[in-house]
Amino acid sequence: MNSSLLDLLRGGGYILYVRHGEATVGVDQPYLNFQYCFTQRNLSELGRRQAIYYGEILRNLRIPIGYPILTSPFCRTIETAQLAFGRENVQIDPFWIEIYRLSGYLSGGEQRRILDIFRSRLEIKLPLGSNRVIIAHSFPDGIGLGQIPNMGTVVVNPRGQGNGFEIVHRLSLADFASLLS
Template sequence: MDRRQLLALSCAVSATLASRVGFAESPPPAAAGAEALALLKRGGVVLAMRHARAPGTFDPPGFKLGECSTQRNLSEDGRHQARALGQRLKAAGLTPAQVRSSPWCRCMDTATLAFGRVQAWPALGSPEGVDAATYAQSLDTLRRSLAEAARRPGEFEVWVTHMFVLSALVNTDTASAEGLVLGLDAKGQPTVLARLETPYR
């Protein structure tokens, strides 16, 4: 999947969301945040979040996963966002059973700043530079892992990933450092149960 395809996907998702009649009827952020925290406390869900603010759109040509200096990285605002999110969950008495992240530095840093611990997971990685078959396999892995998490009441996982991954998984757009509480719908497919916006602007 190349950059033009990724940009087209992002624009299509945004246009779809804007055209939905019910989009403006979403609950106010405070109510949505309270609902998200309650769902995390109940467990059997995943908090899948987009990495915090990182200036730009794509990584520079020739970037390397093992070298943060070759990638887009968090801005100072992004680092504040990540810390604030972790503090919000801690204040609510919520501790994730597991924190997993895309291997990209901006995702790993978001997870580390927010939760102090993280496990790199290639399935959450950006589709940039990945062939379609590999990307499809990663999405299938995420769906199966979500189904497993749904069978564990009383605990939740955190996944830190990219906008394009979340768009492909649940057909929605996300802001920097925004979390989506994911569960399964009646057909056993991934669905967004609530949103948790970053507490830092």
């Protein structure tokens, strides 16, 4: 990442769409219940360290963040947000479950419905001076924002309602960390 992108982020007005930290191996249970983390894949120890580090990096780079941080209701996304930004700064938004659902078997119409709502949420212009952070899930390859690595960030520039959005940059956790040196 170069200094011009860092300058843009410091100016604010962007959406940082972040995939949660590394989760434990396995699958979410068929009887998944958002109230019970044991029915889900959860953050591994590495995932917890990644989340803490992510928050430290953004603070050290002086990238302004607007609160609340939005997350899907999965324990792994909530914990990622809480470790990076503080428990009091997190708001669960049930819509982000829909991104997780895109990896399942959906009709074309259902997939389009989800992607249309997703696009409308990423089009909303933000005030300068802060950036919005959404911590949720990766997408299937070639859909939405595509594959995102653990703690990867897609920097999105909202163009305004009905005008779409632009993907400005894709960053791994290592890309962010390299700016600290």
